[in-house]
Amino acid sequence: MAFLVNAYNWWQGVNQVKAELKKDEKTFRFGILGAARINYMAFIDPVQTHPGATIVAIAAREKKRAQGQIDSYSLGTECKAYGSYAELLANPDVDAVYIPLPNGLHCEWTVKALEAGKHVLLEKPFTSNAEQARQVRDAAERTGKVALEAYHWRFHPATHTVKSIIESGKYGYPTAVSVSMILPAGIVGKGDIRLKYDVGGGSAMDLSYQFSACTHLGCRPSDLPKSTIRVLEAVPRINAQDSKIDEALTTNFVIEQEGKPAVKCRTQGSLVPLPFLGFIPRFWNFQTSVEVELEKAKVEYQGFVLPTFGHKIIVTEKESGKKTTEKVYVDGPVWGKRGQPWWTTYRYQLEAFVEAVRAKESGEKYKGPWVGLDESEKVMSTIDLVYEKAGLPRRGL
Ligand SMILES: NC(=O)C1=CN([C@@H]2O[C@H](COP(=O)(O)OP(=O)(O)OC[C@H]3O[C@@H](n4cnc5c(N)ncnc54)[C@H](OP(=O)(O)O)[C@@H]3O)[C@@H](O)[C@H]2O)C=CC1
Numbered sequence: 001m002a003f004l005v006n007a008y009n010w011w012q013g014v015n016q017v018k019a020e021l022k023k024d025e026k027t028f029r030f031g032i033l034g035a036a037r038i039n040y041m042a043f044i045d046p047v048q049t050h051p052g053a054t055i056v057a058i059a060a061r062e063k064k065r066a067q068g069q070i071d072s073y074s075l076g077t078e079c080k081a082y083g084s085y086a087e088l089l090a091n092p093d094v095d096a097v098y099i100p101l102p103n104g105l106h107c108e109w110t111v112k113a114l115e116a117g118k119h120v121l122l123e124k125p126f127t128s129n130a131e132q133a134r135q136v137r138d139a140a141e142r143t144g145k146v147a148l149e150a151y152h153w154r155f156h157p158a159t160h161t162v163k164s165i166i167e168s169g170k171y172g173y174p175t176a177v178s179v180s181m182i183l184p185a186g187i188v189g190k191g192d193i194r195l196k197y198d199v200g201g202g203s204a205m206d207l208s209y210q211f212s213a214c215t216h217l218g219c220r221p222s223d224l225p226k227s228t229i230r231v232l233e234a235v236p237r238i239n240a241q242d243s244k245i246d247e248a249l250t251t252n253f254v255i256e257q258e259g260k261p262a263v264k265c266r267t268q269g270s271l272v273p274l275p276f277l278g279f280i281p282r283f284w285n286f287q288t289s290v291e292v293e294l295e296k297a298k299v300e301y302q303g304f305v306l307p308t309f310g311h312k313i314i315v316t317e318k319e320s321g322k323k324t325t326e327k328v329y330v331d332g333p334v335w336g337k338r339g340q341p342w343w344t345t346y347r348y349q350l351e352a353f354v355e356a357v358r359a360k361e362s363g364e365k366y367k368g369p370w371v372g373l374d375e376s377e378k379v380m381s382t383i384d385l386v387y388e389k390a391g392l393p394r395r396g397l
């Protein structure tokens with residue numbers, strides 16, 4: 001029910017703002033590489049309510065697919081369709097690109113885009129493996145352009161609230177993080193990029209939020225690069241069509257940091273649920289939740305991937321048993337005063353990206369929410385270790 005109310009509010013909010021919005025005189029001009037399914041929700045919709053951003057081009061391997069999205073989403077004649085990603089990158093009127101390509105192509109096209117002088121908002125997971133993540137980080141440093149992994153959950157005020165409860169020190173250090181991300185039946189069908197090794201598929205890859213949640217909530221950003229990840233167990237459920245694909249995976253690993261307790265992490269992810277009673281598809285089964293165990297309290301963050309559509313932050317103090325529940329849709333400890341209750345994680349993410357690019361171009365320091373390149377690299381190296389433990393090949397080989 002909460003989901004339906006929140007979805008209705010989002011739809012209403014977007015349509016009202018779209019009707020009244022006057023774009024800035026000079027906007028950031030974005031191109032999109034790939035006519036991907038996620039484009040509307042993760043990028044086109046947020047741009048429609050952002051005064052400082054416009055979409056000026058979409059490229060697909062076939063021009064008609066790019067034109068199809070331009071028409072379906074009424075992006076207008078000023079938005080150009082291209083039949084190759086390289087042609088779009090050669091357009092000097094494009095300032096930045098959003099890359100929603102299959103994971104196996106993230107590194108190649110991000111490096112090309114950065115070298116063509118574009119800032120990049122890159123879909124998750126960052127790359128196929130940690131070595132590629134380092135290549136992207138080096139390219140961003142070399143070109144002086146912004147590259148950001150689109151971990152949209154990290155830009156929502158509810159996530160900032162959870163992180164600040166953990167980092168307040170009030171409840172001691174985190175000692176364990178347990179994450180669950182289960183997709184319902186019907187989301188990932190046969191032929192989906194998520195079930196193909198050659199383009200960087202797999203449950204650990206697609207549901208990489210799980211590893212992002214463990215590293216982000218279990219470790220301070222300044223401690224993360226020096227921390228050590230030790231994977232104790234990684235148990236895949238192998239896909240029947242591709243023996244290198246984990247269609248579901250559970251892991252058990254430890255984050256070790258100097259001078260702090262080790263953080264025991266458990267993840268449970270599934271792209272394709274097993275049918276109920278062996279034959280009833282589990283259409284109802286959608287779960288994204290994190291539980292952080294601190295020395296003196298337990299913090300649960302239910303609905304952490306898409307908090308706009310319903311979430312709960314529950315803190316239970318261990319000694320007294322006192323329980324508090326909170327929901328945070330706007331503002332929060334990182335943004336200060338910002339947002340609307342219907343802003344999606346993607347809208348908050350775009351807000352941050354445009355602000356960071358503006359700061360970079362004017363030589364100022366950006367102070368808002370961010371996912372650093374070192375962190376993206378750490379998550380990819382965790383995924384590499386998980387695949388090694390599971391007896392599966394690293395992606396991108
Ligand atoms: N942030 C979020 O909430 C979400 C993020 N994602 C991420 O976005 C990315 C895209 O996912 P999704 O939209 O579901 O994927 P789609 O399969 O819908 O889109 C992938 C795009 O890549 C292009 N492409 C280029 N080469 C290939 C190839 N060899 N095989 C298949 N496609 C190819 C496709 O063609 P063309 O150029 O012809 O258009 C297509 O537009 C992934 O990295 C995924 O992890 C996905 C869903 C949600």
Ligand SMILES: O=C1OC[C@@H](O)[C@H](O)[C@H]1O
Nearest residue numbers: 124183187194206207305
């Ligand atoms: O948010 C998400 O949920 C479903 C996944 O398949 C998708 O890739 C992911 O980003």
